[in-house]
Amino acid sequence: MTDGRRTDVTATGDGTAPGDGTASASTPAPAPAPLSTRAREAVLQRIVDRQYAQGARLVEREVAEELGMSRVPVREALRALVAEGLLELLPHSGVRVRRLERADVEHLYEVWEPLTIQASRLAARACAAGDTAGLATLDAALHQAESAAAVDEATREVAAHTAFHESVVAMSGNPLLARTMEQLSWQLRLVFGLREEPAHMRAQHAEMYRHIAAGDAEAAAASTLLHVRDSRAVALRSLFGDV
Numbered sequence: 001m002t003d004g005r006r007t008d009v010t011a012t013g014d015g016t017a018p019g020d021g022t023a024s025a026s027t028p029a030p031a032p033a034p035l036s037t038r039a040r041e042a043v044l045q046r047i048v049d050r051q052y053a054q055g056a057r058l059v060e061r062e063v064a065e066e067l068g069m070s071r072v073p074v075r076e077a078l079r080a081l082v083a084e085g086l087l088e089l090l091p092h093s094g095v096r097v098r099r100l101e102r103a104d105v106e107h108l109y110e111v112w113e114p115l116t117i118q119a120s121r122l123a124a125r126a127c128a129a130g131d132t133a134g135l136a137t138l139d140a141a142l143h144q145a146e147s148a149a150a151v152d153e154a155t156r157e158v159a160a161h162t163a164f165h166e167s168v169v170a171m172s173g174n175p176l177l178a179r180t181m182e183q184l185s186w187q188l189r190l191v192f193g194l195r196e197e198p199a200h201m202r203a204q205h206a207e208m209y210r211h212i213a214a215g216d217a218e219a220a221a222a223s224t225l226l227h228v229r230d231s232r233a234v235a236l237r238s239l240f241g242d243v
Contacts, residue, residue, distance in 0.1 A: 035070075036080070039069055043077055049193065054097050054100065055096055055099050058094065060075055100194070105232075105236060116165060119165075120211075120224040122174055122177070123168050124212045126172070128215030128217070129215075134170055135171075135213055138171070138212070142206055158192045164205050194238065195238040204226065204227040
């Protein structure tokens with residue numbers, strides 16, 4: 001099911017979050033997410049990190065043991081991921097990680113392209129209006145990607161690239177756009193994790209950053225269009241051997 005590596009347990013068997021269990025006397029601790037939600041996120045992260053490879057069979061009992069959870073929330077999480085199309089039912093029992101087809105990637109980019117272009121446009125307009133609070137987060141994501149690439153940490157580089165795009169969406173100030181993009185988040189992370197990460201992709205992010213920071217909405221949109229089209233080509237070449 002996995003490549004044999006063990007990862008940090010994301011939840012404890014009794015439903016408590018990792019930590020010492022203490023909270024500030026003046027500020028109530030936030031309620032922990034339901035175990036099924038935490039199980040879903042943990043399985044998704046393992047798919048994105050390729051600990052669960054495409055086509056790998058997932059056994060409910062083994063996943064529960066790995067996460068340190070009972071089988072009930074894991075079963076609910078796996079069912080949810082089947083419904084979302086990231087896992088698929090096996091003919092007799094169990095589930096496996098669904099293999100991405102070319103059409104899956106093309107459909108994802110068809111939806112992502114106009115949304116992420118509009119996010120960049122709105123982020124630049126926000127900067128032009130004086131709302132530059134999100135620029136520090138964008139800049140940090142750029143530096144994190146560069147530092148990860150320098151030591152060949154592909155997983156950390158992918159996380160930084162994902163954080164960059166999510167930060168642009170946050171800067172847009174449009175909650176409906178943010179909610180819509182959130183629905184694409186895990187699919188994008190999966191594709192980003194499976195494709196190559198050539199250096200020019202980082203340079204394109206830096207170009208997007210410059211236009212957003214300058215408040216040039218149309219230049220930001222144009223540079224984002226170039227980046228998304230290039231990202232699509234890289235993904236199709238990495239996954240399906242397109243020339």
